[in-house]
Amino acid sequence: MADIRPVRGTHDLYGEAMRRHRRVVGTARRTAALYGYEEIATPIFEFAEVFQRSLGETSDVVSKEMYAFEDRGGERLVLRPENTAGVVRAVLSNGLLQGLPLKLFYAGPMFRYERPQKGRQRQFHQIGVELIGAAEPLADVEVVALGSHVLEALGLEGRYVLEINSLGDPESRAAYRDVLVGYLEGHKGRLSEDSLRRLERNPLRILDSKDEGDRAVVAEAPRLGEHLNAASRDFFAAVLDGLGELGIACTQNPNLVRGLDYYTHTAFEFTTPELGAQSALIAGGRYDGLVGELGGPATPGVGWAAGIERLAMLSGEPPPPVRPVALVPIGPEAGRAAAGIADRLRRAGVAVELAFRGKPAQRMKRADRANACLALFLGDDELAQGAVKLRDLDTKDEETLPLDGLESALASRLGQDQDGA
RNA sequence: GCGGGCGUAGCUCAGGUGGUUAGAGCGCCAGGUUGUGGCCCUGGAGGUCGCGCGUUCAAGUCGCGUCGCUCGCCCCA
Numbered sequence: 019m020a021d022i023r024p025v026r027g028t029h030d031l032y033g034e035a036m037r038r039h040r041r042v043v044g045t046a047r048r049t050a051a052l053y054g055y056e057e058i059a060t061p062i063f064e065f066a067e068v069f070q071r072s073l074g075e076t077s078d079v080v081s082k083e084m085y086a087f088e089d090r091g092g093e094r095l096v097l098r099p100e101n102t103a104g105v106v107r108a109v110l111s112n113g114l115l116q117g118l119p120l121k122l123f124y125a126g127p128m129f130r131y132e133r134p135q136k137g138r139q140r141q142f143h144q145i146g147v148e149l150i151g152a153a154e155p156l157a158d159v160e161v162v163a164l165g166s167h168v169l170e171a172l173g174l175e176g177r178y179v180l181e182i183n184s185l186g187d188p189e190s191r192a193a194y195r196d197v198l199v200g201y202l203e204g205h206k207g208r209l210s211e212d213s214l215r216r217l218e219r220n221p222l223r224i225l226d227s228k229d230e231g232d233r234a235v236v237a238e239a240p241r242l243g244e245h246l247n248a249a250s251r252d253f254f255a256a257v258l259d260g261l262g263e264l265g266i267a268c269t270q271n272p273n274l275v276r277g278l279d280y281y282t283h284t285a286f287e288f289t290t291p292e293l294g295a296q297s298a299l300i301a302g303g304r305y306d307g308l309v310g311e312l313g314g315p316a317t318p319g320v321g322w323a324a325g326i327e328r329l330a331m332l333s334g335e336p337p338p339p340v341r342p343v344a345l346v347p348i349g350p351e352a353g354r355a356a357a358g359i360a361d362r363l364r365r366a367g368v369a370v371e372l373a374f375r376g377k378p379a380q381r382m383k384r385a386d387r388a389n390a391c392l393a394l395f396l397g398d399d400e401l402a403q404g405a406v407k408l409r410d411l412d413t414k415d416e417e418t419l420p421l422d423g424l425e426s427a428l429a430s431r432l433g434q435d436q437d438g439a
Numbered sequence: 440g441c442g443g444g445c446g447u448a449g450c451u452c453a454g455g456u457g458g459u460u461a462g463a464g465c466g467c468c469a470g471g472u473u474g475u476g477g478c479c480c481u482g483g484a485g486g487u488c489g490c491g492c493g494u495u496c497a498a499g500u501c502g503c504g505u506c507g508c509u510c511g512c513c514c515c516a
Contacts, residue, residue, distance in 0.1 A: 130514090132513095133440085133441095135511065138516080146516090296516075298515070325515090328516060346474095349474085379472060380469095380476095382476040387477095397474055409476090411476070414475095
């Protein structure tokens with residue numbers, strides 16, 4: 019074992035894992051395009067302020083999980099722990115608020131300083147969408163539908179559930195928070211240490227504590243849903259109604275809350291029981307407060323993010339790599355001609371593995387290991403006739419084809435786009 | 440930051456109660472096969488047994504420490 023290792027919580031992506039990864043991203047990208055979402059790529063690091071302002075100083079992400087550093091110019095920078103803040107920053111930086119609503123898709127690495135475990139790494143990858151500038155419940159519905167569509171397109175039907183809740187508008191949320199804190203203050207003795215800390219910083223989070231004692235207290239706590247004002251209640255009803263129209267099944271989870279400060283109204287998660295402690299596949303919601311928080315004009319937004327590794331782990335057999343055509347030259351004349359023939363074929367869109375090393379048997383072995391579908395046997399005899407012998411490596415059928423027009427003969431014979439991404 | 444499990448070849452793993460040159464399967468390289476792959480046969484390369492200290496005549500094996508991986512807690516995708 020070499021003592022040169024990757025940084026804890028990081029992984030090299032290659033082979034099957036890379037192909038799974040590409041499939042997830044490709045599937046999501048194509049699906050998002052069907053809904054009119056255009057791809058955006060923002061830098062993987064931002065000024066620390068971007069995340070501090072958007073996520074809130076007291077969130078776990080900001081207080082203990084950020085990769086923060088100072089560059090040579092003394093700027094305080096952070097490797098992005100999530101991408102919504104960065105996307106909104108880009109929207110503001112580029113004046114994109116002129117063309118609302120904006121529909122954006124992204125994919126890329128995120129960084130959080132946490133102890134790695136199953137489905138959780140320090141560098142991980144997310145796909146996500148943001149719909150900025152639409153305040154209507156139908157926007158929430160479309161965003162959720164897109165998430166559901168991506169999971170279906172990945173072949174994951176039946177392996178996840180959609181949970182949904184409403185945090186209400188800021189007024190409802192603040193009012194409920196006071197009620198909840200009042201109730202919890204009266205039951206301090208029964209709360210876990212963690213929750214006592216949350217009581218100061220982020221009381222809503224106590225609702226989804228896994229501690230048994232906390233759960234007992236929460237079970238009798240005043241319900242968020244009962245403290246929504248009329249507007250918030252109507253909004254949530256419209257979202258549920260819209261999902262119903264689309265036949266998207268969901269269960270209401272009154273204890274589903276968000277750790278991040280900018281969320282309002284809808285909060286949702288697609289969760290799976292198959293990944294141990296990391297059940298969330300897609301998590302998202304409405305963040306009407308975020309754009310303002312980052313210094314822009316009050317602008318509504320809704321979106322979600324999904325962990326690519328988590329989706330990749332669930333998504334079955336990896337797509338196979340492209341099966342090339344193997345070109346097997348035998349003899350000095352053929353050897354000289356081979357590179358040119360390979361070049362012609364590749365320019366015609368045919369993947370070619372040129373087997374130029376060793377005895378004929380070794381060259382065929384190469385072809386086999388490259389998982390070639392066809393071998394083009396090119397000996398000096400064939401070359402003299404201006405032909406190649408084509409061998410189907412699956413069926414062993416052989417036939418002789420003229421070199422002239424070989425590109426089109428092969429192109430039509432081969433199936434297209436074996437890549438899946 | 441806290442707790443459990445595990446570190447032997449590129450990969451998956453064997454190596455009763457300590458005992459001589461540390462093994463297998465898969466994979467890799469080559470030969471059997473100088474114009475035809477998969478199967479088969481033969482050979483080869485590849486190991487600081489994670490690292491350090493200790494116990495012992497003797498440590499892959501026992502003890503302590505440490506590093507790493509992994510699963511879980513917190514939190515999250």
